[in-house]
Amino acid sequence: MISFEEAYTMVMTNTFSFKEESVFLTNSLGRVLAEDIYADRDFPPFHRVTKDGIAIHSSALKNGQKTFPIEGIVAAGTEQIALKSAENCLEIMTGAVLPDNADTVIMYEEVSIENGKATLLSEVEKGQNIHKQGSDIEKGHIVIKQNTKITAAEIGVLAAVGKVQVKVKKLPEITLISTGNELVAVHEKPAPHQIRNSNMLSLHALLQKENIQAHHLHLDDEKNEIKNTLQELFTENDVLMLSGGVSKGKYDFIPEAMEELGVEKVFHRVQQRPGKPFWFGIHRATNTYIFSFPGNPVSTFANYHIYFKDWLNKSLQLNYSKGFIVLGEEMSNTTPLTLFLKVKVNEENEIRKAFLIKENGSGDLTSLVHTDGFIQLAPKKSGYQKGDVVPFVSTR
Missing domain, CATH: 2.170.190.11 (Molybdopterin biosynthesis moea protein, domain 3.)
Known part of the structure; x- marks a missing residue:
């Protein structure tokens, strides 16, 4: 088991190289520019x-x-x-x-x-x-630099310089895979021993915010089925994102199947909570990256924001720096793990402060509704005081 810092560094040093494609201006919102945009005339073009x-x-x-x-x-x-x-x-x-x-x-x-x-x-x-003519920018100068995420502001500028077709970075092909015989589809009524497959829908929604339309697949806890399906998916996907099947249970076949398929395991298990069983690897033959998160809803949700979102932004050459926030109350971490705690953010005297959300473990899906993000607390015997500044991962 490795430290959180080691795991994060390993993920961020194994990023993806995106290809390019041209899209219509009207379809470019939220995409990342793959070219510099130049002024085709002075701005403004006259006094x-x-x-x-x-x-x-x-x-x-x-x-x-x-x-x-x-x-x-x-x-x-x-x-x-x-x-x-x-x-x-x-x-x-x-x-x-x-x-x-x-x-x-x-x-x-x-x-x-x-x-x-x-x-x-x-x-x-x-x-x-x-x-005055040209006082904003002169003809031939760069108005938007490549590796910029296109927002409504960029759309207006692109339109002003006549960019009908915009060169952007291709988005990764991603398949979301859930495992576990206890899972049933959302529209089904679960038996007392079953639960609905909510993790996939959460991940799908998170990826939609990045303009990525992911594919879905569910695999039962049967090793050969898992192995055969994964082998096919490697050739069709840039990223596989799994939920479940990476702990130490008798039916957690993912790590074993990955090894037999020649996937390079970068690491498995991290000194953190939630999300300790996190497995990360790369199928070098097809250049497919595998993020295999624990099956608990909060673990999956946390690891997506902590690791995958930064990995995606760095791969797209976007900013991925962590934020910080002031603690609104005393907190502690006497464990040997890095803790990621759900918090609600309130503003007091124009200062954003974090307050703990009451939860019932990493399976407490409903608490995410009230969560603004996760604070990161490293082990510290002396505890954390009100007013301390700590790393913060926003989920909003």
Whole structure:
């Protein structure tokens, strides 16, 4: 059995190399860019007016001029026109191109318009209320770097530079495998000795948040069936994620089947709670990564967030750094294990603090509904005090 730190390091040093594919812009949300995105024009592409009002040339202000005859009106979306006289003005709308021979815009609230003339009501600063061409970014410069996860903000920028097709990293093909004769489908009514297969649905939902549509498979506790099925799955999947079958029970055949199939065991069993029986390995011939989590719901849920999510983000070259949080109460860990404890996060005086959730062991599925994340407590004889800062893994 290895330490949590060793297990985490081993997982993170065995990451996956993603290929690329092109998708339509409208299907790129949540994906990771596989290319730099360049500005195809200046942003903004012209001197853009930012307020409804009048456009003037500031030279008239030097002569003490306060009233300007109005030459016309300029709407957004019209081609650039010129201010004919520096002693006149043009009414202009937000988003319009600044007229040639104009360099300053005064909003309507600061002028009085009467009899075709606009009179200034306040002091004016040359160049005000103008978004200068190229002031955001110039043509040819990078607007979004590769390895960026595409959010609604990136969608807007991609659309602005005309990226109809976007090159993104392919997502891994993943099959979720549950084992155990005690499991029945969600729609079935379980017998007194059975339970519904909830772990697969939790993992499926977690992967959906990463835009991964996983396949499902259930295997009974029969060694040959497990072995034969796994052999077929290696050729079709980048990742196999199992729940159950990795403890030391008489019917926990996964580790033995993996060994017989030539899978390289990176480790099995970690000094942590929950999730101690965690098994991690790689089938080098097909480059398939195997995350075999314990069958207890909380163990599976915790290990997904602690290990797999960081592994996925690092493989995608995204940020995967752990967060930290302040303890809202005294806690302890007198065991030799690294503990991951379910907590609720509350804000006190603008400081986020963690408070323990009452639970009934790693099989207590219902407690996850109230969980905001897991705090990580290393063994410590002296205990943890209120106000201490500890690592925190968010599950929200």
